[in-house]
Amino acid sequence: MTTEKFPHLTMQPGGLGQLDELLLHLDASKLFFVVDAPAYKFSGAEASLEKILGSREVTWFSDFELNPKIEDAQKGISAFRKAKPDVVVAIGGGSALDMAKLIAGCGVQDGEPIDYIKKTRTLERNGPPVIAIPTTSGTGSEATRFAVVYVDGKKYSLAHDNLLPDYVIIDPALTESLPAGATANCGLDALCQSIESIWSVGATDESVGYAIEAVSLAERNLEDAVSRPNPEVRAAMAKAAHLSGMAINITKTTAPHAFSYAVTTRYKVPHGAAVALTFPVFLEFNFGLDATNCVDPRGPEAVKERIQKVLDLIGDGSLEKTMLRLNTIIQNVGCPVRLNQVGIQEADFPSLIGAMDVERLSNNPRRISAQELSAMLDKIL
Numbered sequence: 034m035t036t037e038k039f040p041h042l043t044m045q046p047g048g049l050g051q052l053d054e055l056l057l058h059l060d061a062s063k064l065f066f067v068v069d070a071p072a073y074k075f076s077g078a079e080a081s082l083e084k085i086l087g088s089r090e091v092t093w094f095s096d097f098e099l100n101p102k103i104e105d106a107q108k109g110i111s112a113f114r115k116a117k118p119d120v121v122v123a124i125g126g127g128s129a130l131d132m133a134k135l136i137a138g139c140g141v142q143d144g145e146p147i148d149y150i151k152k153t154r155t156l157e158r159n160g161p162p163v164i165a166i167p168t169t170s171g172t173g174s175e176a177t178r179f180a181v182v183y184v185d186g187k188k189y190s191l192a193h194d195n196l197l198p199d200y201v202i203i204d205p206a207l208t209e210s211l212p213a214g215a216t217a218n219c220g221l222d223a224l225c226q227s228i229e230s231i232w233s234v235g236a237t238d239e240s241v242g243y244a245i246e247a248v249s250l251a252e253r254n255l256e257d258a259v260s261r262p263n264p265e266v267r268a269a270m271a272k273a274a275h276l277s278g279m280a281i282n283i284t285k286t287t288a289p290h291a292f293s294y295a296v297t298t299r300y301k302v303p304h305g306a307a308v309a310l311t312f313p314v315f316l317e318f319n320f321g322l323d324a325t326n327c328v329d330p331r332g333p334e335a336v337k338e339r340i341q342k343v344l345d346l347i348g349d350g351s352l353e354k355t356m357l358r359l360n361t362i363i364q365n366v367g368c369p370v371r372l373n374q375v376g377i378q379e380a381d382f383p384s385l386i387g388a389m390d391v392e393r394l395s396n397n398p399r400r401i402s403a404q405e406l407s408a409m410l411d412k413i414l
């Protein structure tokens with residue numbers, strides 16, 4: 034075991050090789066692996082880790098769905114409590130990372146996960162160190178203190194500083210086998226959540242700095258990552274995704290995310306595509322805010338100034354050009370830009386609007402009425 038501090042973040046191709054050294058540093062012999070089983074195999078992680086795991090005691094947990102349910106977390110927590118691991122290692126996309134954060138965070142508490150998810154109790158004890166190793170470039174979950182979990186079909190986000198992974202290894206080589214569809218969805222999530230964090234009521238100079246860099250990287254590299262991937266664009270998208278996570282860890286997401294969850298659960302639209310679907314119209318709506326509907330205490334001009342940075346970056350300063358560019362990116366990566374492409378009809382609007390995540394909505398800089406939202410949806414029907 035070394036006495037030097039191990040870096041919180043390792044970001045480089047081949048970075049997965051650092052895991053051995055990190056486990057030695059942590060003096061960890063009992064490991065609890067939370068893995069997305071197909072991702073673990075196809076990303077190449079399995080082959081790379083075979084040697085270093087050989088001499089260690091490993092408990093595996095991969096019995097969870099893509100959008101994990103509370104029942105999945107409970108199964109994981111039972112296995113975790115039995116294993117009493119020194120370290121939790123998460124390998125996969127956002128679902129695997131969120132699952133590991135929930136297991137390590139809730140597994141060491143006295144209450145049941147539902148108590149913490151529904152906020153009747155708060156996390157008191159610190160769990161074992163969590164090492165997050167994403168195999169997609171998208172959610173940025175490795176950089177956040179949030180974990181999404183579904184209870185009776187409803188989406189909850191548990192938030193606590195204890196959930197922030199202690200160590201992060203970003204190895205863009207792990208994303209090289211990611212299919213085009215998954216690359217597109219994850220990349221759109223990174224792009225959209227970065228822009229959302231810029232207009233979020235919770236935006237700070239620090240979060241805007243991370244987000245602007247993420248938007249710039251994603252805008253320049255996402256289409257290539259989907260249609261002509263190479264190690265450079267994969268590395269750029271991995272960085273964009275991580276920065277987007279750092280940004281939303283400060284600001285949380287806003288209206289497009291709030292609207293997206295019901296689209297994902299009801300119409301089976303993947304998360305990134307569901308967020309991107311309404312994104313250009315939300316951009317237009319938020320940029321049009323004024324003193325009568327501005328939620329940000331800094332006022333409408335401050336919000337517009339922040340959004341203007343995005344327009345300058347990807348649309349030569351123009352709202353129309355930015356909307357057009359976003360639409361082009363979404364289409365070029367094979368994702369829908371109209372509601373009818375995913376089966377949403379006008380008659381579905383009231384129920385979709387009613388299902389919006391109110392907490393995410395409160396981070397949006399402009400107040401939105403059901404009528405206004407309905408009019409926005411009409412534009413992209």
Ligand SMILES: [Zn+2]
Nearest residue numbers: 172222226290
């Ligand atoms: Zn997202």
